[in-house]
Ligand SMILES: Cc1cc2nc3c(=O)[nH]c(=O)nc-3n(C[C@H](O)[C@H](O)[C@H](O)COP(=O)(O)OP(=O)(O)OC[C@H]3O[C@@H](n4cnc5c(N)ncnc54)[C@H](O)[C@@H]3O)c2cc1C
Ligand code: FES
């Protein structure tokens with residue numbers, strides 16, 4: 001199908017982005033890598049008359065980490081850059097893994113974490129690890145700025161709480177305390193190029209005696225949105241995890257999932273794999289938190 | 295639709311072109327600049343036939359608006375050979391290892407190989423295969439392409455040492 005007609009704006013500052021969003025309110029979209037948006041536009045599923053590119057906005061590609069504050073991923077930072085950042089690899093291995101194996105080399109060089117989240121596919125690969133790390137989005141609009149917890153962000157396939165005049169300026173990920181471990185595992189039918197059929201991410205923080213202070217578990221591709229598993233998290237918090245408890249928590253993850261049959265996998269297979277992946281994710285996270293090698 | 299004047303820097307040459315904002319970089323390279331080495335397979339980011347290097351990283355030119363490439367530094371397959379007589383070592387190695395059959399995927403494969411070796415001059419076989427994850431080939435079964443890239447890496451490393 002032929003590409004519809006539109007105008008492209010290439011502002012250099014966030015203020016100009018927000019002005020353009022306001023001025024063309026009735027038919028405008030932000031453009032980063034375009035790896036979701038341009039495909040939808042060519043298919044006629046989206047027909048904005050104006051595209052506002054974020055690719056020339058100063059400072060928006062920055063990725064920074066500071067002890068205590070945590071990680072800040074700019075609203076136009078590329079997936080491949082995030083995956084290569086030393087602190088991300090060391091402290092947020094689940095996110096680093098997602099950013100190194102999802103899609104293809106070229107798509108990772110073009111696509112952004114912000115685009116991946118705002119596109120809100122149930123299978124969005126950065127969503128589950130970022131949910132497990134307790135991430136938030138910094139959304140800006142003319143005359144305002146708010147922080148949105150990622151756990152409150154997704155409302156359905158392709159749907160989020162972001163308002164039309166808002167842009168994601170950055171993704172903030174809290175710092176990880178000592179004795180923490182984390183992991184993201186995904187399965188897909190055709191190696192990695194295909195989108196994930198199931199993804200599970202986990203984060204554990206232990207006290208000096210080895211009890212779980214904080215646990216977060218998140219699933220991708222098994223519900224209309226990426227989601228957290230509070231019941232499973234509560235099974236582990238305050239406890240010293242062993243194999244039996246890990247199996248129970250994984251079973252609670254299966255209960256939290258609402259998978260469907262589609263061309264990538266059946267719902268029954270997805271449920272079975274949530275159990276297996278959740279156990280592996282928790283075991284690896286526990287090893288890492290205890291200081292062992294994952 | 296009003297055309298936009300843009301400047302493309304391709305293989306060190308500057309081109310001024312007026313393009314509609316909805317045109318893709320691959321179409322402008324092929325149709326307006328006559329650089330038909332870059333191919334179109336799927337036009338949706340899956341096959342890698344359209345791979346070019348922009349500001350040092352490999353991208354799919356079928357998913358990049360031409361206006362977004364304004365004043366960016368582009369390298370296409372036409373820019374690799376050092377002279378009309380001498381191929382780039384990666385191209386030479388593809389020829390020697392029989393890594394080309396119909397040849398449709400080859401420009402994209404070579405550009406992905408270049409991106410890989412620029413960032414990782416001594417890749418393992420696994421890393422070469424991962425570096426090609428965004429490039430499809432219907433003919434060769436990939437093994438000869440992987441061998442060709444491994445051999446090119448070795449050759450480029452030893453000539454870098456000599457030079
Ligand atoms: C071949 C191929 C394979 C893929 N494989 C995977 C995969 O394995 N896993 C996966 O998760 N995804 C995959 N994708 C999907 C896609 O690449 C990712 O979702 C990518 O992260 C999108 O980022 P982008 O910058 O290209 O977004 P764009 O297409 O530029 O934008 C997507 C949406 O987000 C909005 N947006 C972008 N940036 C902002 C911002 N800063 N603030 C507010 N809104 C914003 C846009 O308006 C648009 O609605 C694949 C795509 C292709 C083409
Ligand atoms: S033509 Fe661009 S990836 Fe297939």
Ligand code: FES
Pocket residue numbers: 393394395396397398399400430431432433434
């Ligand atoms: S040689 Fe024919 S597609 Fe690769």
